[in-house]
Amino acid sequence: MDKIVPGAREALADVFDGAVILCGGFGCVGGMPSTLLRALSELPVKNLTLVGNAPALGLEAQKTAARTMQVPDSYADGSLLLKNGQVGKLIASVPAMAIFRLEEPFPIVKALQEGQNIEVELVPQGTLAARMKAARAGIPAFYTRTGTGTYLEKGREVRQFDGQDYLLEHALKADFGIIRAHKGDRHGNLVYRGTSRTFNATIAGAAAVTIAEVDEVVELGALDPEAIVTPGIYVNRVVKR
Amino acid sequence: MDKIVPGAREALADVFDGAVILCGGFGCVGGMPSTLLRALSELPVKNLTLVGNAPALGLEAQKTAARTMQVPDSYADGSLLLKNGQVGKLIASVPAMAIFRLEEPFPIVKALQEGQNIEVELVPQGTLAARMKAARAGIPAFYTRTGTGTYLEKGREVRQFDGQDYLLEHALKADFGIIRAHKGDRHGNLVYRGTSRTFNATIAGAAAVTIAEVDEVVELGALDPEAIVTPGIYVNRVVKR
Amino acid sequence: MSAPKNRMDEQTIAMRVAREFEDGMYVNLGGGIPTLACNFVAEGREVIFQTENGGLGYGNIASTEEADWDMFNASFQPVTYAPGMSFFDHDNAFDMIRGGHIDLSVLGAMQVSEQGDLANWAIGNLVDYDGDVVAWIKTGRFPPGIGGAMDLAVGAKKVIVAMIHTTRDGSPKVVKECTYEITACRCVSLIVTDMAVIEVTPAGLVLKEVAPGLTPDDIQAVTEPELIIADDLKEVEL
Amino acid sequence: MSAPKNRMDEQTIAMRVAREFEDGMYVNLGGGIPTLACNFVAEGREVIFQTENGGLGYGNIASTEEADWDMFNASFQPVTYAPGMSFFDHDNAFDMIRGGHIDLSVLGAMQVSEQGDLANWAIGNLVDYDGDVVAWIKTGRFPPGIGGAMDLAVGAKKVIVAMIHTTRDGSPKVVKECTYEITACRCVSLIVTDMAVIEVTPAGLVLKEVAPGLTPDDIQAVTEPELIIADDLKEVEL
Numbered sequence: 016m017d018k019i020v021p022g023a024r025e026a027l028a029d030v031f032d033g034a035v036i037l038c039g040g041f042g043c044v045g046g047m048p049s050t051l052l053r054a055l056s057e058l059p060v061k062n063l064t065l066v067g068n069a070p071a072l073g074l075e076a077q078k079t080a081a082r083t084m085q086v087p088d089s090y091a092d093g094s095l096l097l098k099n100g101q102v103g104k105l106i107a108s109v110p111a112m113a114i115f116r117l118e119e120p121f122p123i124v125k126a127l128q129e130g131q132n133i134e135v136e137l138v139p140q141g142t143l144a145a146r147m148k149a150a151r152a153g154i155p156a157f158y159t160r161t162g163t164g165t166y167l168e169k170g171r172e173v174r175q176f177d178g179q180d181y182l183l184e185h186a187l188k189a190d191f192g193i194i195r196a197h198k199g200d201r202h203g204n205l206v207y208r209g210t211s212r213t214f215n216a217t218i219a220g221a222a223a224v225t226i227a228e229v230d231e232v233v234e235l236g237a238l239d240p241e242a243i244v245t246p247g248i249y250v251n252r253v254v255k256r
Numbered sequence: 257m258d259k260i261v262p263g264a265r266e267a268l269a270d271v272f273d274g275a276v277i278l279c280g281g282f283g284c285v286g287g288m289p290s291t292l293l294r295a296l297s298e299l300p301v302k303n304l305t306l307v308g309n310a311p312a313l314g315l316e317a318q319k320t321a322a323r324t325m326q327v328p329d330s331y332a333d334g335s336l337l338l339k340n341g342q343v344g345k346l347i348a349s350v351p352a353m354a355i356f357r358l359e360e361p362f363p364i365v366k367a368l369q370e371g372q373n374i375e376v377e378l379v380p381q382g383t384l385a386a387r388m389k390a391a392r393a394g395i396p397a398f399y400t401r402t403g404t405g406t407y408l409e410k411g412r413e414v415r416q417f418d419g420q421d422y423l424l425e426h427a428l429k430a431d432f433g434i435i436r437a438h439k440g441d442r443h444g445n446l447v448y449r450g451t452s453r454t455f456n457a458t459i460a461g462a463a464a465v466t467i468a469e470v471d472e473v474v475e476l477g478a479l480d481p482e483a484i485v486t487p488g489i490y491v492n493r494v495v496k497r
Numbered sequence: 498m499s500a501p502k503n504r505m506d507e508q509t510i511a512m513r514v515a516r517e518f519e520d521g522m523y524v525n526l527g528g529g530i531p532t533l534a535c536n537f538v539a540e541g542r543e544v545i546f547q548t549e550n551g552g553l554g555y556g557n558i559a560s561t562e563e564a565d566w567d568m569f570n571a572s573f574q575p576v577t578y579a580p581g582m583s584f585f586d587h588d589n590a591f592d593m594i595r596g597g598h599i600d601l602s603v604l605g606a607m608q609v610s611e612q613g614d615l616a617n618w619a620i621g622n623l624v625d626y627d628g629d630v631v632a633w634i635k636t637g638r639f640p641p642g643i644g645g646a647m648d649l650a651v652g653a654k655k656v657i658v659a660m661i662h663t664t665r666d667g668s669p670k671v672v673k674e675c676t677y678e679i680t681a682c683r684c685v686s687l688i689v690t691d692m693a694v695i696e697v698t699p700a701g702l703v704l705k706e707v708a709p710g711l712t713p714d715d716i717q718a719v720t721e722p723e724l725i726i727a728d729d730l731k732e733v734e735l
Numbered sequence: 736m737s738a739p740k741n742r743m744d745e746q747t748i749a750m751r752v753a754r755e756f757e758d759g760m761y762v763n764l765g766g767g768i769p770t771l772a773c774n775f776v777a778e779g780r781e782v783i784f785q786t787e788n789g790g791l792g793y794g795n796i797a798s799t800e801e802a803d804w805d806m807f808n809a810s811f812q813p814v815t816y817a818p819g820m821s822f823f824d825h826d827n828a829f830d831m832i833r834g835g836h837i838d839l840s841v842l843g844a845m846q847v848s849e850q851g852d853l854a855n856w857a858i859g860n861l862v863d864y865d866g867d868v869v870a871w872i873k874t875g876r877f878p879p880g881i882g883g884a885m886d887l888a889v890g891a892k893k894v895i896v897a898m899i900h901t902t903r904d905g906s907p908k909v910v911k912e913c914t915y916e917i918t919a920c921r922c923v924s925l926i927v928t929d930m931a932v933i934e935v936t937p938a939g940l941v942l943k944e945v946a947p948g949l950t951p952d953d954i955q956a957v958t959e960p961e962l963i964i965a966d967d968l969k970e971v972e973l
């Protein structure tokens with residue numbers, strides 16, 4: 016069993032037009048699977064559904080957030096896919112951020128203003144995570160209080176438990192999950208670093224195929240079995256960044 | 257913030273008659289919160305609802321399972337509570353085991369045959385875990401395929417998603433969770449050892465009050481932040497075994 | 498409108514928010530002004546900060562030298578490590594939030610209503626765009642982003658809002674009814690602004706504290722609902 | 736009934752089961768005979784065993800010297816560590832199972848039907864006790880215990896049954912319709928017993944292999960549904 020693949024392009028070779036892709040990270044530089052996103056932007060695939068917390072805020076937003084910190088040259092996010100016209104639908108908790116004032120419009124705004132036809136679905140962050148976890152866990156649907164009393168009630172089943180309203184939410188099924196981890200072995204076991212664990216560990220196993228980019232590939236047995244965050248069963252391919 | 261309490265009795269002082277108690281472990285010696293169970297059996301509380309995978313198989317079953325291994329003297333399980341007549345309801349995936357042939361009846365069988373009035377609810381193991389996780393996560397109910405086509409359909413909502421039947425299952429709300437971990441600090445952060453993590457880490461945070469017995473209390477900062485399994489927010493009291 | 502000179506700056510708002518942190522509390526700080534509050538915990542209190550991107554028990558806002566791309570808060574600000582800290586993924590982070598394990602959530606806001614309704618994810622209302630999110634985003638005007646606010650607003654035991662009292666053009670943000678899209682209903686219990694501290698009570702909004710140099714009338718002038726003046730009204734205490 | 740001497744012992748059944756383990760498979764072994772199979776993985780194949788109590792990638796059944804109370808399988812047998820192993824809790828263990836991540840589940844059984852229905856958590860039927868679980872348990876006869884079987888039976892990509900072909904009194908356990916409580920419907924695809932290997936197909940049960948010294952008639956004599964004899968029927972291969 017050897018899940019290590021030589022490069023990001025090989026890891027993404029079977030991504031197809033119209034694929035639903037879960038993208039790890041929170042939105043900031045740390046947890047973003049930049050290598051995989053850059054490789055994806057170089058493939059001739061289109062009409063992708065890109066799913067993530069804030070997967071396409073763009074480099075300018077990162078620089079604004081980073082203030083005096085230097086954004087690494089290797090950084091890339093899903094805005095590359097938007098620029099290329101590869102995105103047919105964006106499912107995100109934060110497609111753009113009102114609190115940052117940028118010189119240029121946010122990438123999703125720009126893509127829409129340029130006339131691209133892109134659907135956007137807003138999902139509260141916790142519900143997004145829970146819908147991914149449900150997909151991994153074989154749970155087709157669940158109820159949550161989040162979003163009750165808001166526009167999200169429209170078109171959703173509202174149901175009471177113990178006198179309280181809840182919304183029915185469904186598992187978010189996807190074809191590929193692209194994530195960033197710190198270290199991985201040939202079985203696909205992964206560990207992360209700090210707050211970069213974020214949506215990456217949530218996405219692992221939630222899509223039909225999970226592809227992880229890692230800072231370091233280690234020998235089998237090198238990771239502490241008590242500290243492995245993502246067991247290899249949830250990971251199909253591992254590629255060194 | 258200091259969640260370390262001096263002894264198991266103090267840790268359980270507010271357990272009340274009729275309390276619902278989630279009990280960690282799988283059923284074998286390893287993960288059983290024996291110290292807390294023994295202390296609970298010495299408290300004058302009754303009509304408890306005891307919830308766990310196989311929380312009351314008794315010492316004889318352990319010795320049969322252990323074969324040539326020596327069952328530690330410190331071992332105790334929920335059968336002590338059954339013997340004392342402290343249990344009003346048992347919710348378990350395995351209340352007794354058909355595959356072991358013991359000289360004496362299993363503790364739950366004995367208690368019933370002695371005329372105790374005990375309700376028993378059978379719950380599939382994965383559904384039991386998911387109902388605990390739902391309680392921790394603020395999810396009141398969810399759907400699962402497990403149990404479809406079986407007697408569990410009776411009295412449950414059956415609903416189709418994508419042409420497949422699923423059962424509606426509810427969060428399992430509890431007053432106390434008693435669990436066993438390997439190491440803990442004063443914030444309640446916990447790590448486990450091997451397969452003894454089992455239901456213990458699932459129960460942490462699922463009940464209103466979580467009480468953990470640990471092999472070792474360590475200084476704050478001694479546990480690797482990347483390897484902490486149960487963040488302290490889920491734990492109210494920590495007691496050394 | 499009060500003159501800007503009598504308004505407290507963001508750091509001072511954060512200092513005032515931090516006075517609400519009790520010993521042993523689990524606190525989540527939302528993006529914007531709230532995340533600044535972690536730096537102002539009172540001496541002798543131990544407060545555990547949760548950040549929704551997967552950290553519990555971090556320290557302060559990090560200096561440029563301390564900054565690490567793998568250690569940041571909900572505002573994308575780098576934070577420092579503190580002993581007892583743990584990391585987890587988003588699914589677990591929101592178990593804590595949705596599951597009622599967070600004692601206090603401090604959120605920014607675009608509007609707060611008299612009843613404690615919170616609007617903090619969009620400036621505007623979907624109705625203005627015929628319910629079409631895409632049409633709204635296309636305008637580029639205050640593009641909406643929910644983030645973790647809806648989960649925090651319904652899941653935390655207590656919700657405090659920390660915000661600038663008025664919009665950029667001086668309009669009230671403390672309103673009778675929210676006209677912007679709602680985050681959650683009846684969830685806010687305290688409003689801390691650059692001008693005042695206001696408690697949401699069943700009887701109405703109670704003005705508890707005013708910024709130095711401001712009078713209750715100054716606050717009322719930029720607040721839509723009628724304020725009840727607290728018997729023990731005082732100057733903002735830091 | 737065939738004589739016991741022509742029946743394979745539990746270890747041999749487990750060896751036969753292990754021939755179904757393909758390189759790179761994720762396999763869960765249920766309590767009883769199935770857990771024995773981890774010791775018989777074919778040379779050159781890497782098979783990852785999951786145990787529902789929270790381990791992935793363990794090695795073999797441990798010797799008494801190697802045994803550790805914190806390292807055991809679903810049968811409460813101690814197992815050994817292997818490189819690449821990881822631990823997790825029950826919630827995560829059943830995400831793997833329910834979520835369809837396990838390639839193969841090997842389960843014990845009390846009955847398997849012609850259609851592949853599985854009955855493996857109780858000897859008897861609730862109807863006999865007027866639907867009263869407590870009344871049933873009180874009898875002390877084969878007290879029911881579901882364990883992880885219901886989750887495994889619906890969640891694993893493939894389910895194999897490993898069992899003794901008949902009950903203690905010689906009655907068939909491969910039946911037309913299960914009379915015992917069901918674990919899951921139409922989930923079993925292969926039945927490995929101490930007498931035979933039988934495939935569940937849409938056309939019916941196909942007898943593929945027989946134990947050394949047994950004839951198809953011997954198997955049919957203790958099997959309720961009519962067996963289809965495979966064209967390439969052979970002796971059990973180990």
